[in-house]
Amino acid sequence: xxxxxxxxxxxxxxxxxGSCHAAGALSFSSEETVDSxxxxxxxxxxxxxxxxxxxxxxxxxxVKGAGNKTGTVRTLKLSDGSELVEKLLxxxxxxxxxxxxxxxxxxxxxxxxxxxxxxPAAEGKTLMKWSATFDAVNIDEDIATEMVAIALNGGLGKxxxxxxxxxxxxxxxxxxxxxxxxxxxxx
Amino acid sequence: MNALKFTVASALLVVGSSHAxxxxxxxxxxxxxxxxxxxxxxVGNFNALDVWHPAVRKSELNGAGTKVGTRRLLTLAExxxxxxxxxxxxxxxxxxxxxxxxxxxxxxxxxxxxxxxxATSDGKTLLKWTSNFEAPSGADDASATRAVETLYDSGLAxxxxxxxxx
Numbered sequence: 001x002x003x004x005x006x007x008x009x010x011x012x013x014x015x016x017x018g019s020c021h022a023a024g025a026l027s028f029s030s031e032e033t034v035d036s037x038x039x040x041x042x043x044x045x046x047x048x049x050x051x052x053x054x055x056x057x058x059x060x061x062x063v064k065g066a067g068n069k070t071g072t073v074r075t076l077k078l079s080d081g082s083e084l085v086e087k088l089l090x091x092x093x094x095x096x097x098x099x100x101x102x103x104x105x106x107x108x109x110x111x112x113x114x115x116x117x118x119x120p121a122a123e124g125k126t127l128m129k130w131s132a133t134f135d136a137v138n139i140d141e142d143i144a145t146e147m148v149a150i151a152l153n154g155g156l157g158k159x160x161x162x163x164x165x166x167x168x169x170x171x172x173x174x175x176x177x178x179x180x181x182x183x184x185x186x187x
Numbered sequence: 188m189n190a191l192k193f194t195v196a197s198a199l200l201v202v203g204s205s206h207a208x209x210x211x212x213x214x215x216x217x218x219x220x221x222x223x224x225x226x227x228x229x230v231g232n233f234n235a236l237d238v239w240h241p242a243v244r245k246s247e248l249n250g251a252g253t254k255v256g257t258r259r260l261l262t263l264a265e266x267x268x269x270x271x272x273x274x275x276x277x278x279x280x281x282x283x284x285x286x287x288x289x290x291x292x293x294x295x296x297x298x299x300x301x302x303x304x305x306a307t308s309d310g311k312t313l314l315k316w317t318s319n320f321e322a323p324s325g326a327d328d329a330s331a332t333r334a335v336e337t338l339y340d341s342g343l344a345x346x347x348x349x350x351x352x353x
Contacts, residue, residue, distance in 0.1 A: 040237045040245060044229075052225045053349070060225055079352060162349065165264070166241065 023111040024133030026141055028148045031129040032156045036163040038118045041126045042096045045116060045159060048088050051076055054162070055155045068093070073103065082106035089113070107147055108139040114152075128159055211295075211328055213335045214317040217343045221350040223304040226312045227282045230302060230346070233274055234259055239349060240342040253277040258289065268292045275299070293334050294326040316343065 034041050044054050048068050052061040060077045068091045076084040085104035092098065097117035105112065114132035121127040130152045136144035219226050229239055233253055237246040244264050250257030255277060261270040270291040277284045283303035288295065300318035307313050316339050322331035 036237070037245065043232065043235050044238045047228065050228050052221070053229050060222060062224075162238070 029131035295320040
């Protein structure tokens, strides 16, 4: 959070001096604890072409060429029909993280570079982190940051919700022939 | 149709034989608000039931991803019970796969299941999950059928919700 404030200050100084600022002067980062293992969560979010599975605003994702290779380009169609084109810069399966940049976007943002990573958290859970640096294009920087925050938090929220354990149903039993039904219900 | 099948099963039980494979069956169809190409990324992964089925906590693969014979070990949400299933057919072009249950706490035997996706006329996905199985000796047909129905319904509800437009 403090990081954002600092970056705003830096950008402000650069603007005041009449200079164009360095690429990626703004930043936003968010993280959530997900109630499943990193291995399982990575199946959901680790495919560069799988954004249409877990991001609520993305309706389809298509790639040209092999899936998770550096340089792979994905085209994302959003719910409102607009399109994003993004390129994979770095993919680390062992480290369960990938970094990409935006080539085309309907948002007033440029120099967008983002990293998604999952790592082990306490109790066998997962810490999912999504961070981005970018610049605003003809728009207030706090508005640009807000747009990025909404996109990132929207994705993280759905991942958290997907692995959230529902509360146990009343009278749940694991005895006898009801065990299958009990197993099929969420705990 | 079901009545006829039940009758056949009963007759076999009466003569003390194990009944024929696939005496009982469950079929569920749901419409999912996304294309088959997108839904298949999730459903077509034989090792991703831990992502989309609320009863499955962990899925581990024994073998290569989509090769016939590959087994998956599913740890259920309670963390104790496991199901072992084996891939018997995989057709990426037709977005369909079939599998058998090798070992499970479910009151079913000789279980053969198939999950398949098809496009609807308005660009959505029709998912069909169907199976044939039997109740093991000592368990009744209704319990076996109910167990499979519960498993399908809870999984499909979550899947539909995953692709529901906000």
